[in-house]
Amino acid sequence: MFSDEAFRIIDVRGRMILDSRGDPTVEAEVVTEGGGVGRAAAPAGASRGRHEAVELRDEGRAWAGRGVERAVNVINSVIAPALIGLDSRKQREIDALLCKLDGTHEKRILGGNSIVAVSLAVAKAAAATAGLPLYRYLGGPGAYVMPVPLLNIINGGAHAGNELSFQEFMIVPVGADSFREAMRIAVEVYKALRRLLIEKYGKMAVNVGDEGGFAPPMRENREALSALVDATKRAGYEPGVDVVYALDVAASQFYNEERGVYIVDGKELDREKMIEYLVSILDEFPVRSVEDPLYEEDFEGFAVFTREASKRGVLVVGDDLYTTNPERLERGIRVGATTAVLVKVNQIGTLTEALEVVNMAHRAGMRAIISHRSGETEDTTIAHLAVGLGTGLIKTGAPARGERTAKYNELLRIEEELGGEAFYPGETVLRPGEPLRYPSLLG
Numbered sequence: 001m002f003s004d005e006a007f008r009i010i011d012v013r014g015r016m017i018l019d020s021r022g023d024p025t026v027e028a029e030v031v032t033e034g035g036g037v038g039r040a041a042a043p044a045g046a047s048r049g050r051h052e053a054v055e056l057r058d059e060g061r062a063w064a065g066r067g068v069e070r071a072v073n074v075i076n077s078v079i080a081p082a083l084i085g086l087d088s089r090k091q092r093e094i095d096a097l098l099c100k101l102d103g104t105h106e107k108r109i110l111g112g113n114s115i116v117a118v119s120l121a122v123a124k125a126a127a128a129t130a131g132l133p134l135y136r137y138l139g140g141p142g143a144y145v146m147p148v149p150l151l152n153i154i155n156g157g158a159h160a161g162n163e164l165s166f167q168e169f170m171i172v173p174v175g176a177d178s179f180r181e182a183m184r185i186a187v188e189v190y191k192a193l194r195r196l197l198i199e200k201y202g203k204m205a206v207n208v209g210d211e212g213g214f215a216p217p218m219r220e221n222r223e224a225l226s227a228l229v230d231a232t233k234r235a236g237y238e239p240g241v242d243v244v245y246a247l248d249v250a251a252s253q254f255y256n257e258e259r260g261v262y263i264v265d266g267k268e269l270d271r272e273k274m275i276e277y278l279v280s281i282l283d284e285f286p287v288r289s290v291e292d293p294l295y296e297e298d299f300e301g302f303a304v305f306t307r308e309a310s311k312r313g314v315l316v317v318g319d320d321l322y323t324t325n326p327e328r329l330e331r332g333i334r335v336g337a338t339t340a341v342l343v344k345v346n347q348i349g350t351l352t353e354a355l356e357v358v359n360m361a362h363r364a365g366m367r368a369i370i371s372h373r374s375g376e377t378e379d380t381t382i383a384h385l386a387v388g389l390g391t392g393l394i395k396t397g398a399p400a401r402g403e404r405t406a407k408y409n410e411l412l413r414i415e416e417e418l419g420g421e422a423f424y425p426g427e428t429v430l431r432p433g434e435p436l437r438y439p440s441l442l443g
């Protein structure tokens, strides 16, 4: 039996480490009386939403990074004294205290990065003290659904040095019957794409972007989608059946606010024309999920597009639109802005607030997709969140580059550990408006 004392926090520590872009970031370690150790690191976005929590960091200034040094100091001298002695299982209370200590809406005093590292490390320390993996600690017997991965294998927008306006072109291996099989399909398509890109564009085309996807010298978004379809066929799979596609348009990145136009494939499109353009893509390719199709403040435009997408059985996902913020999600639910929300814990800061977003989405019949950032570390917490919260969906980059494979590899381990209990939901998780349908014990 565990005594209550075992869960008491006895140490909280911050340190500076490097992320996948070589930028300094902050890592936190939380230790309990019972010897449980939880460690978590803050990731970082390149195409950040306007309403994200403020980070104390400064890009490209390696170890001299004063911002991250401040974040480390905040953990060691402000957060640690406040948390030592508290029960690590009281996540909600601890997260509320972190928000209170900061005192601002955007977490600008302690920094969203200091807060997220500590908040996640607290959960991991409590899980370790209980002798449970994090997914089991979070989900109990409800943790058995493996996520369908959205793998970004062509990078554009702010994540690559090419001219593609859309940021992410993803494959979704829905035809698998396990996560392991899904990864096999994904890797085969990824390798087929590599061969195809070399043949068509030369060796430079397989340089990779921030999330491990290729960054070929393409100009038009359709060109990238066609390459995904061709690679799928070449790998021996059927587009639209075994593999479907997902886009992160990240439209705020190419929206001209003053003139109210989107600059896509060299053309200027107003909202109506942009929606027409996106719908024409849905009619041409088996795309089943579209993230941030429009500018991050245009809730009404999102709702118009979502109506069109839903008729075609396509999910619409809000990332920059919501920034994992329960207040913004509530507004989105009211107007029918999307059918899914992307969940990045560091956008809001605490695990409790991110849980609130997942629960709110599920209650509203929406999907929640647990997501990495373009700047990542080897931290695998999001793999556990996806299984622990039963979201059925994860977005964590290409099946290559260590900081991305760290998450996929952790999911492979989790699936092995779950054994016969594991369930891979496949295509069903991509149906907008339908409740998540997982098998009942009676079959």
Ligand SMILES: C=C(OP(=O)(O)O)C(=O)O
Residues within 6 Å of the ligand: 044, 045, 046, 047, 048, 049, 248, 250, 319, 371, 372, 373, 374, 375
């Ligand atoms: C993962 C993403 O990129 P970033 O981390 O740069 O926001 C995204 O926009 O969904």
Ligand SMILES: [Mg+2]
Residues within 6 Å of the ligand: 248, 250, 291, 292, 319, 320, 342
């Ligand atoms: Mg996004």
